[in-house]
Amino acid sequence: MDTAQRYRAFATREVHGHSAIYEELAGRAADDEELIALIDQLPEPKRQPNLLLASVRFLGGPVDGYRPFRSWVIAHWDQVSATMLRRRTQTNEPGRCAALLPLLASLPQPLALIEAGASAGLCLYPDRYQYRYDDRPPLGPSDSPVSLTCRTSGPMPFPERLPTVVWRAGVDLNPLDVRDADDMRWLECLVWPEQRDRLERLRNAARIAQAEPPHLVRGDPNQAVRDLVSQAPRGATPVVFHSAVLAYLPSEARSAFAETMRSIPGHWITNEGPRIVPAVEARLPRSAPPGRAVFALALDEQPVAFAGPHGQSLDWFQETVDTGASGLGNDTPLGLRLTDTL
Ligand SMILES: C[S@@+](CC[C@H](N)C(=O)[O-])C[C@H]1O[C@@H](n2cnc3c(N)ncnc32)[C@H](O)[C@@H]1O
Known part of the structure; x- marks a missing residue:
């Protein structure tokens, strides 16, 4: 599964029905070649949609609409990628x-x-x-x-x-x-x-x-x-x-x-x-x-x-x-x- 497919699957199978905003962000990211190319610079295990989305929120970035989200991620990619490399998906339930x-x-x-x-x-x-x-x-x-x-x-x-x-x-x-x-x-x-x-x-x-x-x-x-x-x-x-x-x-x-x-x-x-x-x-x-x-x-x-x-x-x-x-x-x-x- 390539990164775009991974983000699409996250949108339609994992967050659908649970998080409308994540469904929109991950679904539109899947069609965004510039963003996918950035994510693809990371090692494969670090490309997880939930890791990207949590990292953006951790850094105070916007997750309330796709345009502000993607502009912010691109402008702050150094910080976003460093957070994704340093952190893990560790959801404690x-x-x-x-x-x-x-x-x-x-x-x-x-x-x-x-x-x-x-x-x-x-x-x-x-x-x-x-x-x-x-x-x-x-x-x-x-x-x-x-x-x-x-x-x-x-x-x-x-x-x-x-x-x-x-x-x-x-x-x-x-x-x-x-x-x-x-x-x-x-x-x-x-x-x-x-x-x-x-x-x-x-x-x-x-x-x-x-x-x-x-x-x-x-x-x-x-x-x-x-x-x-x-x-x-x-x-x-x-x-x-x-x-x-x-x-x-x-x-x-x-x-x-x-x-x-x-x-x-x-x-x-x-x-x-x-x-x-x-x-x-x-x-x-x-x-x-x-x-x-x-x-x-x-x-x-x-x-x-x-x-x-x-x-x-x-x-x-x-x-x-x-x-x-x-x-x-x-x-x-x-x-x-x-x-x-x-
Ligand atoms: C999704 S979280 C689940 C946490 C907790 N078990 C729960 O149910 O809430 C998965 C956890 O496994 C840890 N983990 C992943 N691979 C591991 C490994 N090889 N050895 C030890 N822990 C690992 C992660 O760091 C993370 O904290």
Whole structure:
């Protein structure tokens, strides 16, 4: 896919229906040869539409109409390209905790949470947010500034109580610091302009993290995850999890990460695109719904649900496919034999 196609696809498939202004900017940029030629000067992974748009907002450029946007980008290309080279798409979405929660609550408590690709670590506070699954009574602290709603279907094991988290740690190629004003502003610029609810959620989750920052290390997830698991407090169940991360790793690095995860103690929760973790993909009981982006949520490589990419929905599987190769065997901490009951 060339850069123009990439921007067109972003406009029509990703932001359509979510951000009218980004749809216009990316759609018109796709037809703008001068702008595409500038973007093409960057290394291929740095040409992402969301990286350009967030960088322009980060620098205070206009994103309210195509003509002022393109004039500003061309006039300030040195600053724009430097920001795109220095920064990454690191959208941190605490809403994903609504997808993780049923699995976290099912594990032997207390938990030591270790997140791979943590960004600023806002998914490391599942015990600090309040949850509303369908029209059930809210779960979690009533004074939490973060309230997550999630629509469900299927035989979802609704958590009765929040998990007890005694340790929070993470690794990222570039950990962001919730106490750093520039990092926070970058995270805010990654939220699409019309998504005021997500922006508010991000700011409120960051306030929680600022009061008790997570232990985040910079580095390669393979080595760091092993080290972090070995540092988890005794008596706590280590749980390594990640969402919207493995797609950034080349397939050899993903395979190496899976091998690492199979060789260390504790549990492994993946919340990634349905085709990103091969052992999960092989066990999916049905195809991902067409025309709707979903993640495959899995515990120890056993898929349990399709999750909305921001944790806004959970479609729990009625059935699972047992290839006999699960790292879990067939008994899960849900206290269920997945193949019998789900
Ligand atoms: C889209 S963000 C998701 C952040 C967080 N997991 C969430 O769900 O909100 C992806 C994160 O993965 C990190 N990342 C990408 N490639 C990585 C790698 N090879 N090793 C460690 N982290 C990586 C990025 O820096 C970024 O913070």
